Amino acid sequence: MTNTSKQPLLVTSKTYKHNTTTYVRLLIKTSLFQKGDDFPKKIASEVAKASAHIKNIKKMWYLVVSEKIVAISQGRSYFIKDIKAGWWAVTLSRFVSKTPFGIGLGSQWTMQLAINEVGLPRILFAALVSVLTKPLGIRGLFYHIVGREIAAIDGPTEYSLYPSNVSAKLAPKNPQKAAADISKEIKKLKIHTQFGGTVIADANDLGVNILGNDTDKPDLFFVSGMKDNPMGQGREQTPLAIFYAA
Numbered sequence: 001m002t003n004t005s006k007q008p009l010l011v012t013s014k015t016y017k018h019n020t021t022t023y024v025r026l027l028i029k030t031s032l033f034q035k036g037d038d039f040p041k042k043i044a045s046e047v048a049k050a051s052a053h054i055k056n057i058k059k060m061w062y063l064v065v066s067e068k069i070v071a072i073s074q075g076r077s078y079f080i081k082d083i084k085a086g087w088w089a090v091t092l093s094r095f096v097s098k099t100p101f102g103i104g105l106g107s108q109w110t111m112q113l114a115i116n117e118v119g120l121p122r123i124l125f126a127a128l129v130s131v132l133t134k135p136l137g138i139r140g141l142f143y144h145i146v147g148r149e150i151a152a153i154d155g156p157t158e159y160s161l162y163p164s165n166v167s168a169k170l171a172p173k174n175p176q177k178a179a180a181d182i183s184k185e186i187k188k189l190k191i192h193t194q195f196g197g198t199v200i201a202d203a204n205d206l207g208v209n210i211l212g213n214d215t216d217k218p219d220l221f222f223v224s225g226m227k228d229n230p231m232g233q234g235r236e237q238t239p240l241a242i243f244y245a246a
Contacts (some may be wrong), residue, residue, distance in 0.1 A: 103155030
């Protein structure tokens with residue numbers, strides 16, 4: 001598809017069904033976000049550039065935002081060269097299963113960020129509970145104990161755009177408030193009439209975690225629409241998605 005206008009290239013991903021309704025997702029390619037950006041205003045500006053497409057949507061639409069751009073704007077992304085990993089971070093990270101879909105806590109740098117965020121005692125307790133319960137077939141208790149924000153910590157991957165390929169990041173601060181702040185800016189646009197709210201999501205090829213949601217839809221509605229990771233996690237540069245019923 002050739003982009004002949006000044007509008008950003010929007011890609012209509014495959015439709016998906018939630019219950020009996022078919023939904024469409026439009027992915028908005030944006031400029032890069034950096035530390036200090038006023039992300040509510042910048043996101044609204046990026047959405048406004050897609051107004052020619054959005055104004056044709058006749059039903060309620062929702063904005064899904066990748067948590068990465070919020071965290072980066074808030075200054076919660078750090079170059080790995082600046083993260084001083086201690087003995088515990090180096091040791092504990094060795095026991096984390098690594099996948100090609102994301103670093104998670106499988107690096108000394110991300111583990112150190114987790115320790116800094118919630119404290120070493122909590123990390124050690126969660127790790128102990130996880131080790132004791134895994135043989136019983138019980139999984140997921142580690143993140144249940146440390147908090148879902150820790151699950152959103154991620155490290156550098158070679159397929160990511162700079163600076164994400166040389167950085168590790170925390171989850172966004174106050175994601176619920178961040179979602180509300182973004183919605184406030186979107187509602188100032190002329191295309192806000194059918195706007196139903198904002199969701200901040202942490203998604204990869206392994207799963208989806210909804211961090212902030214100020215819509216009238218439950219988290220599971222957006223989890224269903226993000227299961228195939230439509231935004232991608234490499235060089236797609238599409239951290240914004242618009243969901244609406246077909």
